[in-house]
Amino acid sequence: MNETQTASAPSDPAGKKILMIMTSGPEDPDKTYAPFYTAALMAAMEIDTTMYFLMHAPELLRKGAAEKVPLKKGGNLKMFVDMALENGVKLMACAESCRDLCEIPPDELIDGVKLVGSATLADLALDADSVVSF
Amino acid sequence: MTILNGCEFPDDRAYFIERTQMTWVKTDGDLLTVGLTDPAQTRAGKILHVRVKAAGTARERGKPIATVESGKWAGPVMAPVSGTVVEANVEVEKDPGLLNTDPYGRGWIVRMTAASPAEVSALLTGATALARFREILEKDNIRCVRCQA
Numbered sequence: 001m002n003e004t005q006t007a008s009a010p011s012d013p014a015g016k017k018i019l020m021i022m023t024s025g026p027e028d029p030d031k032t033y034a035p036f037y038t039a040a041l042m043a044a045m046e047i048d049t050t051m052y053f054l055m056h057a058p059e060l061l062r063k064g065a066a067e068k069v070p071l072k073k074g075g076n077l078k079m080f081v082d083m084a085l086e087n088g089v090k091l092m093a094c095a096e097s098c099r100d101l102c103e104i105p106p107d108e109l110i111d112g113v114k115l116v117g118s119a120t121l122a123d124l125a126l127d128a129d130s131v132v133s134f
Numbered sequence: 135m136t137i138l139n140g141c142e143f144p145d146d147r148a149y150f151i152e153r154t155q156m157t158w159v160k161t162d163g164d165l166l167t168v169g170l171t172d173p174a175q176t177r178a179g180k181i182l183h184v185r186v187k188a189a190g191t192a193r194e195r196g197k198p199i200a201t202v203e204s205g206k207w208a209g210p211v212m213a214p215v216s217g218t219v220v221e222a223n224v225e226v227e228k229d230p231g232l233l234n235t236d237p238y239g240r241g242w243i244v245r246m247t248a249a250s251p252a253e254v255s256a257l258l259t260g261a262t263a264l265a266r267f268r269e270i271l272e273k274d275n276i277r278c279v280r281c282q283a
Contacts, residue, residue: 012187041208044201045185079206086154087209 014046019128021121025056025102029069029077032060035134036080036089043087050128051084052121054094058102061093061113085112092116092124136264139271141172141278143264144238148257150214151266152196158238159214159257166254168199168214169242170233172278173271179204180281181230186222186243193217195253199244202233211243215253221245234281 020039024031035051042049059065060077069077085091091113098104098115106115125131136143143149147158149171156174160167175181183203193199198210199219223242226232232241248254258266270276 037208041201041203044198044208044210046198073206075206083207083209 012046013042015048016129017048017127018042018050019124019131020049020051021131021133022051022053022057022060023055024134025059026065026069027056029071031134032069032077033071033080036077036084038132039089040080040084040087043084043089049088050090050092050124052092052094052116052124054097054118054121055101056097058093058098058104058109061091061109062102062104063108063110066110081110090114092120094118094121138264138268139173139277141176141267141271141276142238143172143267145260147238148254148259149263149267150212150257151263151270152212154209155212155214156267156270157211157214159254161254164247165220165245166215166217166248167242167245168211170202170211170237171267172237172280173267173276175234175237175241175281176276176278177274178202178207178209178233181233184226184230184233184243186224186227187219188222189219191219193219193246195250199246202230213246214257215246216249217246218249219244219246231281 020035022035039049039051053061066077066081093113093115095115095117147160150157156171158169158171181202181204184200186200193213195216196212199213200211202211222244226241
């Protein structure tokens with residue numbers, strides 16, 4: 001069972017790898033929704049999708065933080081973080097950013113987040129078919 | 135037809151209910167037609183884009199047969215059973231709103247064969263399916279609406 005094509009798309013992206021780099025945090029709510037939504041969609045398309053959070057972006061992954069990020073059309077970011085996780089998006093937070101910039105102890109990150117070093121970003125970027133930065 | 139919280143559930147369907155998935159299955163000989171249920175299309179909201187796996191695509195149970203985007207929700211439509219897509223409904227790709235306005239009719243997503251009769255038998259039907267839907271509708275406070283295109 002390995003044939004994967006869509007009815008209308010020229011080719012099926014299933015099995016490809018995308019790395020999404022997040023640098024914006026709760027200070028810019030308008031920049032937070034689209035990346036999680038897009039990542040959730042990519043994962044639903046069976047693309048191996050990883051979001052890497054550095055600089056102030058790990059603040060979005062602090063327990064209780066997404067609930068406080070308002071969205072223009074109402075609601076908050078939490079449902080999109082949950083949707084991304086539900087669809088299988090891998091969330092990785094830069095350990096240095098968490099420790100030195102955001103001051104987030106590991107146990108204050110939401111469940112499902114992997115704390116990784118900066119060198120992992122290089123590995124992920126070189127391994128991905130495409131890298132998208134927000 | 136049974137109606138719960140304004141959500142329609144045709145009696146002639148079996149249902150696949152797992153995690154966030156709520157799809158219907160209608161058996162016609164060896165072919166299964168699959169689509170979104172009323173609460174599934176309501177929860178998604180006005181559907182803007184649909185991509186359906188092409189005929190010939192083999193799928194394991196629980197792997198995507200389509201992806202759906204509504205602006206507030208993006209996710210897969212899972213295969214309710216293992217099998218092979220025989221026909222993809224290209225009409226819903228041209229007019230995704232059919233999933234909202236006619237989920238049990240013109241909004242069908244794929245026709246497929248089933249690899250395992252046991253998986254087909256395991257789909258929920260009748261009172262068992264309705265009890266499960268009642269539980270989900272109450273828990274998630276879902277009242278069905280049909281978004282117009």
